Amino acid sequence: MIPLVDLKEELNLFRDEIYDSIKEVIESSSFILGSKGQQLENKVADYLGASYGIGVANGTDALFLSLKALGIGPGDEVITTPFTFFATAEVIANVGATPVFVDIEEETYNINPKNIQQAITPKTKAIIIVHLFGLSAQMTEMKKIAEEYNLFLIEDACQAIGTKHKGQYVGSIGDVGCFSFFPSKNLGAFGDAGMIVTSNETVYEKLIQLRNHGSIKRYHHSMLGYNSRLDEIQAAVLLVKFKFLDQFIANRIEIAKTYTENLKDKVRTPSIPENLEHTFHQYCIETSHRDELMEYLSKHQIASAIYYPIPLHLQEAFRNLGYKEGDFPISEKVAKNILALPIGPTLTNEQQRYIIQVIKDFFAQKENKN
Numbered sequence: 001m002i003p004l005v006d007l008k009e010e011l012n013l014f015r016d017e018i019y020d021s022i023k024e025v026i027e028s029s030s031f032i033l034g035s036k037g038q039q040l041e042n043k044v045a046d047y048l049g050a051s052y053g054i055g056v057a058n059g060t061d062a063l064f065l066s067l068k069a070l071g072i073g074p075g076d077e078v079i080t081t082p083f084t085f086f087a088t089a090e091v092i093a094n095v096g097a098t099p100v101f102v103d104i105e106e107e108t109y110n111i112n113p114k115n116i117q118q119a120i121t122p123k124t125k126a127i128i129i130v131h132l133f134g135l136s137a138q139m140t141e142m143k144k145i146a147e148e149y150n151l152f153l154i155e156d157a158c159q160a161i162g163t164k165h166k167g168q169y170v171g172s173i174g175d176v177g178c179f180s181f182f183p184s185k186n187l188g189a190f191g192d193a194g195m196i197v198t199s200n201e202t203v204y205e206k207l208i209q210l211r212n213h214g215s216i217k218r219y220h221h222s223m224l225g226y227n228s229r230l231d232e233i234q235a236a237v238l239l240v241k242f243k244f245l246d247q248f249i250a251n252r253i254e255i256a257k258t259y260t261e262n263l264k265d266k267v268r269t270p271s272i273p274e275n276l277e278h279t280f281h282q283y284c285i286e287t288s289h290r291d292e293l294m295e296y297l298s299k300h301q302i303a304s305a306i307y308y309p310i311p312l313h314l315q316e317a318f319r320n321l322g323y324k325e326g327d328f329p330i331s332e333k334v335a336k337n338i339l340a341l342p343i344g345p346t347l348t349n350e351q352q353r354y355i356i357q358v359i360k361d362f363f364a365q366k367e368n369k370n
């Protein structure tokens, strides 16, 4: 089976170095908030061009703690996209605020800046912008809206580490940027891990307390916080893998190009608007024969996946928000047609040629039947 991303194959590139790095942590017996985590925070913040990095337990907590640090809670509304991973909106409800959804652009799958103004009310406090699949959202427009209405801009860059927007890395453009190091993300740990970056010192001070029981000095608690830290073993893994990030992104972009050249006549391939960058955490096509194609690929030992089959406004967990089918037609349409193809950085030319051939065969058979 060709997997969506081949983590076993990747491991061959840095196995010894990672094992040594993990061993150092074990021998040092410093497992929580030690030097590896700090090194990683500095490296990631420097790379992205932000002043501070705050390691946390996962990407979901990065978003949750960011909302907390910005003082968002009951009575507040936060605007976001219904076409994203559940966590993006889950955290809004979990701080006691109300998620307000706004439909996406058909071309980019990211929130449509043109739809935002009409969703703003006196209760709106923030926008969580998602750079879905690794494609930068329209940050110039987003910043303009945020400034005009005095809203916080939170970047969910969980799928987009290393993506730039007009020369600036996403995650460092808004008030805070949130990253996930879930194993299958473009920079993945050997377990759960995440990071927040910000250049706002006040927000940074709050975040380092919030992630550690409201404490900077041991057993002195200035506020109620949480236990959400990036542990040293994950930091040890990530410090090694971080060195491969740019090369891995370059590989993904190359693979994406080859898919698009070969498939654009058969399916809808990703479009990248001028001035925006895509790092292809996922390579997603659209076809009205999606479910059949998925089955055909599986029969030919090729993995594929649907991100995401149900837009968030139609999720059972958000039924209380009162949305209904038809509210966000673009998200709903895309959810029915979208399919992610294998695009790990170690995918070989031979594997990709095979995948492309199988997809072409599928459509040739369909045409013959008609």
Ligand SMILES: *Cc1c(COP(=O)(O)O)cnc(C)c1O
Binding pocket: 058, 059, 060, 061, 084, 085, 087, 088, 130, 156, 158, 159, 179, 180, 181, 182, 192, 193, 194
């Ligand atoms: C992965 C992801 C998250 C959550 O990250 P975890 O580390 O799994 O908690 C949030 N938002 C988006 C868009 C993601 O892709």
